[in-house]
Amino acid sequence: MNPTDIPGRLDRIAREDGALGAFWQVDAAGALAARPAQGALRGLAVGIKDNVDVAGLQATAGLAAFRGRVAAADAPCVAALRRAGAVILGKLAMHEGALGATTDTPGFGRCINPLRAGHTPGGSSGGSAAAVAADFVDLAVGTDTMGSVRIPAAYCGVVGLKPTAGLLGRSGVVPLSPSLDHLGTLARTAAMAARGVEAMVADDPADSGFRPAPAGWCAVPNAPAEPAGLRVGLPQPVLDAAMEPAIRAAWMAAAAQLRRIGASVVPVAMPAWNPTAARRAGLLLIEAEAAALHPALIDDPRAASPEFRAALAFGRDAGTVRLVRALFHLAEVRAAVLRALDACDVLLMPTAPQRAFPHGMLAPVDQADFTALANIAGLPAISTPWPAEDGGLPCSVQLVGRAFAESLLVGLVQVLCTDHAPG
Amino acid sequence: MNPTDIPGRLDRIAREDGALGAFWQVDAAGALAARPAQGALRGLAVGIKDNVDVAGLQATAGLAAFRGRVAAADAPCVAALRRAGAVILGKLAMHEGALGATTDTPGFGRCINPLRAGHTPGGSSGGSAAAVAADFVDLAVGTDTMGSVRIPAAYCGVVGLKPTAGLLGRSGVVPLSPSLDHLGTLARTAAMAARGVEAMVADDPADSGFRPAPAGWCAVPNAPAEPAGLRVGLPQPVLDAAMEPAIRAAWMAAAAQLRRIGASVVPVAMPAWNPTAARRAGLLLIEAEAAALHPALIDDPRAASPEFRAALAFGRDAGTVRLVRALFHLAEVRAAVLRALDACDVLLMPTAPQRAFPHGMLAPVDQADFTALANIAGLPAISTPWPAEDGGLPCSVQLVGRAFAESLLVGLVQVLCTDHAPG
Numbered sequence: 116m117n118p119t120d121i122p123g124r125l126d127r128i129a130r131e132d133g134a135l136g137a138f139w140q141v142d143a144a145g146a147l148a149a150r151p152a153q154g155a156l157r158g159l160a161v162g163i164k165d166n167v168d169v170a171g172l173q174a175t176a177g178l179a180a181f182r183g184r185v186a187a188a189d190a191p192c193v194a195a196l197r198r199a200g201a202v203i204l205g206k207l208a209m210h211e212g213a214l215g216a217t218t219d220t221p222g223f224g225r226c227i228n229p230l231r232a233g234h235t236p237g238g239s240s241g242g243s244a245a246a247v248a249a250d251f252v253d254l255a256v257g258t259d260t261m262g263s264v265r266i267p268a269a270y271c272g273v274v275g276l277k278p279t280a281g282l283l284g285r286s287g288v289v290p291l292s293p294s295l296d297h298l299g300t301l302a303r304t305a306a307m308a309a310r311g312v313e314a315m316v317a318d319d320p321a322d323s324g325f326r327p328a329p330a331g332w333c334a335v336p337n338a339p340a341e342p343a344g345l346r347v348g349l350p351q352p353v354l355d356a357a358m359e360p361a362i363r364a365a366w367m368a369a370a371a372q373l374r375r376i377g378a379s380v381v382p383v384a385m386p387a388w389n390p391t392a393a394r395r396a397g398l399l400l401i402e403a404e405a406a407a408l409h410p411a412l413i414d415d416p417r418a419a420s421p422e423f424r425a426a427l428a429f430g431r432d433a434g435t436v437r438l439v440r441a442l443f444h445l446a447e448v449r450a451a452v453l454r455a456l457d458a459c460d461v462l463l464m465p466t467a468p469q470r471a472f473p474h475g476m477l478a479p480v481d482q483a484d485f486t487a488l489a490n491i492a493g494l495p496a497i498s499t500p501w502p503a504e505d506g507g508l509p510c511s512v513q514l515v516g517r518a519f520a521e522s523l524l525v526g527l528v529q530v531l532c533t534d535h536a537p538g
Numbered sequence: 539m540n541p542t543d544i545p546g547r548l549d550r551i552a553r554e555d556g557a558l559g560a561f562w563q564v565d566a567a568g569a570l571a572a573r574p575a576q577g578a579l580r581g582l583a584v585g586i587k588d589n590v591d592v593a594g595l596q597a598t599a600g601l602a603a604f605r606g607r608v609a610a611a612d613a614p615c616v617a618a619l620r621r622a623g624a625v626i627l628g629k630l631a632m633h634e635g636a637l638g639a640t641t642d643t644p645g646f647g648r649c650i651n652p653l654r655a656g657h658t659p660g661g662s663s664g665g666s667a668a669a670v671a672a673d674f675v676d677l678a679v680g681t682d683t684m685g686s687v688r689i690p691a692a693y694c695g696v697v698g699l700k701p702t703a704g705l706l707g708r709s710g711v712v713p714l715s716p717s718l719d720h721l722g723t724l725a726r727t728a729a730m731a732a733r734g735v736e737a738m739v740a741d742d743p744a745d746s747g748f749r750p751a752p753a754g755w756c757a758v759p760n761a762p763a764e765p766a767g768l769r770v771g772l773p774q775p776v777l778d779a780a781m782e783p784a785i786r787a788a789w790m791a792a793a794a795q796l797r798r799i800g801a802s803v804v805p806v807a808m809p810a811w812n813p814t815a816a817r818r819a820g821l822l823l824i825e826a827e828a829a830a831l832h833p834a835l836i837d838d839p840r841a842a843s844p845e846f847r848a849a850l851a852f853g854r855d856a857g858t859v860r861l862v863r864a865l866f867h868l869a870e871v872r873a874a875v876l877r878a879l880d881a882c883d884v885l886l887m888p889t890a891p892q893r894a895f896p897h898g899m900l901a902p903v904d905q906a907d908f909t910a911l912a913n914i915a916g917l918p919a920i921s922t923p924w925p926a927e928d929g930g931l932p933c934s935v936q937l938v939g940r941a942f943a944e945s946l947l948v949g950l951v952q953v954l955c956t957d958h959a960p961g
Binding site: 293294320322323324325326327387403404406407410430431432433434435436437438439440442443446447449450453454457 | 860
């Protein structure tokens with residue numbers, strides 16, 4: 116792949132991002148001065164979510180309390196991207212504290228979906244998805260605690276890849292919930308998202324969740340995926356869930372396409388997984404872990420929005436019995452997914468129950484109902500756009516696989532659909 | 539192996555157990571009427587800790603609240619033992635609620651160490667260790683949340699095996715802390731303990747922690763272990779810890795023996811593991827999980843001892859922030875063990891810092907400091923007796939291995955020392 120025209124991208128950002136707000140900080144000088152390493156991402160334009168440290172740039176996590184904070188050093192995943200040749204263009208918009216999925220962030224501004232004016236790009240990695248969809252960057256780094264890479268990828272019509280828990284070390288990333296936080300990538304193609312994840316793999320002794328990948332692991336498939344004989348599960352709790360009709364139609368079309376190319380596609384029961392209850396249990400864990408990590412934010416009205424502080428206060432005050440019950444529930448859900456993936460090779464479902472909606476509308480509570488599953492189970496998941504039958508904003512479907520099965524998921528997206536360029 | 543003389547064992551129990559109190563319920567009629575299956579344990583005498591369900595027998599967990607409770611069905615692990623030919627002789631003494639390590643249980647009585655009158659057998663599986671040491675049974679089932687199989691095995695001079703987390707389904711076992719609870723076995727030889735664990739493996743869909751063993755897994759080695767070239771780590775935090783001189787001498791003798799037979803034995807740093815802090819964090823998790831599982835016990839003075847109820851009340855009232863910090867600490871410890879086991883094949887350390895002590899003495903706080911590590915990390919561990927240089931009560935050393943490396947641990951114990959019959 117040829118290196119990207121970095122000055123051209125910077126020009127485009129300067130011209131177009133005023134209307135979008137995907138970037139919170141553009142490092143034009145740094146990008147133009149970069150001497151990209153000879154690696155898999157040589158000369159490609161990369162944007163980084165604003166909760167990941169890039170040396171010399173701000174790292175606010177969208178929290179007023181962290182405004183003005185400048186990272187002294189690259190996070191290990193960013194250093195790994197540079198070793199692979201990435202050119203870092205700057206820091207991308209995100210939902211406040213990575214807790215929420217509209218990227219309408221008090222004091223930092225609204226990020227706009229490049230596919231439709233006035234609409235949310237989703238979140239929390241909303242700027243990451245918008246920057247990819249607007250062709251500002253070839254690759255964006257996001258974080259995903261209950262769906263924060265895949266939901267904005269879905270809303271903006273790009274690919275989102277959240278790899279297996281532990282694969283990508285999270286030092287230098289502002290933590291929200293270490294039990295559920297993952298790094299991930301967004302790009303216009305599954306192959307590019309996979310190259311980004313591969314490039315970010317680096318030892319991270321300071322992250323207790325880091326686990327070395329098994330020998331021979333890769334994210335970019337070595338050969339085209341072979342769907343014949345593959346067992347694809349459609350989770351019954353998702354079949355039973357409410358969603359936009361266009362979303363359901365896109366999901367069924369993707370299932371039909373997999374059948375057509377030889378996979379066996381069957382419902383899987385998963386009675387222990389109630390998407391609403393699981394998302395709520397996950398949210399309590401997030402609130403409790405965030406409260407333990409960021410106690411100073413809770414009682415300082417200048418530190419964050421009332422909503423963010425209330426969420427952490429709820430976690431702080433919920434009590435151990437309530438938290439333990441949530442953890443027990445999450446363990447049941449995890450066991451249910453692992454059992455489902457004994458019977459199936461992958462699970463196929465929509466990424467989110469809805470498409471992008473206008474800013475200012477109350478965010479649907481179920482945005483993360485389908486994505487949270489892969490965080491709870493620590494399993495890899497990829498979301499890919501799928502055209503809407505009504506011709507409107509794109510839909511998106513999601514594949515969840517076994518631990519370290521990234522290359523199968525990426526290969527399936529490649530055969531499932533020609534990778535869609537946004538809009 | 540020949541079937542055991544079941545009537546002879548029952549006679550011995552009738553004659554000798556009055557002084558020991560290893561059994562809380564002997565099922566002589568059931569044992570004599572048993573028609574053992576043709577399996578790996580055919581006709582062997584087995585005792586079951588009183589927190590594991592055996593159809594028709596009591597299952598009290600040593601809690602006053604559960605006195606009179608009779609199990610309607612066998613726990614899956616007990617059913618699996620019967621399928622392997624085990625003859626169940628009855629239910630064994632344990633520390634109240636499996637939370638503690640002396641087996642001096644209010645309202646149920648003291649279990650006495652068969653090796654020395656008036657001394658504790660350890661706990662919480664004290665009756666399991668005593669029944670094996672007294673030759674009442676060939677195999678005993680115990681449970682181990684921070685060391686409750688291995689500590690009594692150590693105090694009573696027998697072998698204790700706590701397998702990998704998830705290998706043995708725990709349905710039908712009174713839970714204390716699902717995050718840390720494990721089933722395990724006690725026997726006079728490592729081979730017998732391993733046969734017991736192998737026999738207990740059975741699917742358990744109701745236990746969200748159950749994980750199928752990898753293909754080809756076994757606990758009984760297929761061939762003698764080959765220590766040449768094996769890397770054995772001595773954790774520096776244990777080298778730095780306080781312990782009885784005889785315990786340290788036994789540990790060093792076992793290390794020297796491993797060196798003699800070809801292993802390389804080296805200290806491993808593990809700075810993130812502070813055994814005291816890790817045990818305390820584990821204890822808080824236990825208290826919080828037990829409080830969530832058994833809320834009715836906390837405020838009912840007739841349900842359990844003041845000490846037990848106070849522990850659960852502490853867990854209930856500790857608050858989410860304190861619990862989350864404990865969980866973060868445990869994650870750091872887990873990461874430290876996994877890193878140590880990247881550099882080493884096994885870790886070698888004492889089982890407990892002390893030998894059996896007289897009943898009535900205040901229990902040392904550090905009993906589980908060395909054993910809790912394997913529960914926190916979910917890794918297999920085996921404890922084996924080692925003669926004391928002072929000729930007194932036996933010492934014990936413990937090997938901790940990688941997930942599902944049971945057969946390596948068992949094989950090493952076999953070559954490390956002739957299996958010791960209790961003194």
